[in-house]
Amino acid sequence: MAEFIKIYEDKPSEAAIQKVVDVLRSGGLVIYPTDTVYGLGCDITNSKALERIAKIKGVKLEKANFSFVCSDLSNISDYIKQIDTSTFKILKRALPGPYTFILPGNNDLPKEFRKKKTVGIRVPDNNIAIQIVKMLGNPIVSTSIYDEDEVLEYSTDPELIFEKWQNKVDMVIDGGYGDNVASTIIDLSGYEPEVIREGKGSLDIF
Numbered sequence: 001m002a003e004f005i006k007i008y009e010d011k012p013s014e015a016a017i018q019k020v021v022d023v024l025r026s027g028g029l030v031i032y033p034t035d036t037v038y039g040l041g042c043d044i045t046n047s048k049a050l051e052r053i054a055k056i057k058g059v060k061l062e063k064a065n066f067s068f069v070c071s072d073l074s075n076i077s078d079y080i081k082q083i084d085t086s087t088f089k090i091l092k093r094a095l096p097g098p099y100t101f102i103l104p105g106n107n108d109l110p111k112e113f114r115k116k117k118t119v120g121i122r123v124p125d126n127n128i129a130i131q132i133v134k135m136l137g138n139p140i141v142s143t144s145i146y147d148e149d150e151v152l153e154y155s156t157d158p159e160l161i162f163e164k165w166q167n168k169v170d171m172v173i174d175g176g177y178g179d180n181v182a183s184t185i186i187d188l189s190g191y192e193p194e195v196i197r198e199g200k201g202s203l204d205i206f
Contacts, residue, residue, distance in 0.1 A: 001166050002031075002168075002169050002171055003171045003172075004174065005020070005171060006173075006174045007020075007128050007173050007174070009033070009126060009128050009175055012127055012128050018135065020032070020173065021132060021135045023171045024041075024042060024140070025043060027042070027049045028049065028170030029041070029049060030140075031145060031161055032128060032132060032140075032173045032175065033173060033176065034098075034142075035097065035098045035125040035126045035179070035183075036144070036183045036199065036200050037144045037145065037179055037181070038144070038145050038161055039140075039142040040053060040142065040144070040145050040165075040169065041053075041069060041140035041142040041143075042140065043138070044110055044138055044139045044140065044141045045110065047112060050141060053066070061112050062112060062113070062115055062116075064143075066120070066142060066143050067121065067122045067141070068119055068121055068141060069122045069123070069124065069133055069139055069140040069142045070121060070123050070133060070139045071134045073088075075138075076121050078108060079105060079119055080105060081103075081104040081105070083103065083104075083188075087103075087188050090186075090193065090205055090206065093205045094201065094205045096123040096125040096126075097123070097124075098125065098181075098184060098201040099122070099184050099186060099201040099205075100120045100121070100183045100186070101120065101121045101186055101188050102185065102186065102187040102188060102189050102196065103118060104119075105119040117189070118187075144182055145161065145165070155178065156178045156179065157177060157178075158172065158173070158178075162174075181200040182197070182199040182200065183200060183201060184200060184201030184202075193206060
């Protein structure tokens with residue numbers, strides 16, 4: 001059964017964040033708060049954990065459209081090709097925030113994602129998520145938790161999330177009620193920005 005842990009966004013306990021990081025480093029799956037819906041994440045460097053998330057989502061890992069959750073823009077160059085100034089300005093204006101940006105991946109992507117030409121990058125405006133990634137030292141591979149039965153409380157109320165996911169993951173973080181609107185997805189890998197999905201993030205960043 002998963003561990004249920006309360007963390008306050010305004011002042012996350014370092015000891016609590018360390019507990020989360022220990023779970024991630026050991027190959028565990030964690031449900032954690034973002035600035036949109038709660039996310040299901042694992043350490044980007046752990047192949048077995050990546051396989052577990054893909055299995056839960058019912059997709060093949062090499063074809064999965066997972067996001068890389070980063071703590072800031074400084075480490076996205078580890079995974080994406082060099083971007084032009086106008087693209088960087090859009091990222092700088094929008095992040096941290098409720099956006100997922102599709103960008104061209106480089107040759108240093110984890111081996112599980114090398115066949116993919118693009119990668120989704122997230123820097124959520126949520127202090128819990130940011131502190132976890134900072135302490136972990138590398139991105140989290142993440143996907144939003146989904147709801148087959150359309151009962152929104154099961155993806156926004158941490159106690160109900162725990163009730164539903166306790167036997168599938170290793171830790172559920174209670175970071176307060178989540179949102180039920182996902183991030184805005186914008187493809188910046190082509191010549192012109194393309195909005196793939198309108199979500200919580202507004203489009204006045206261009």
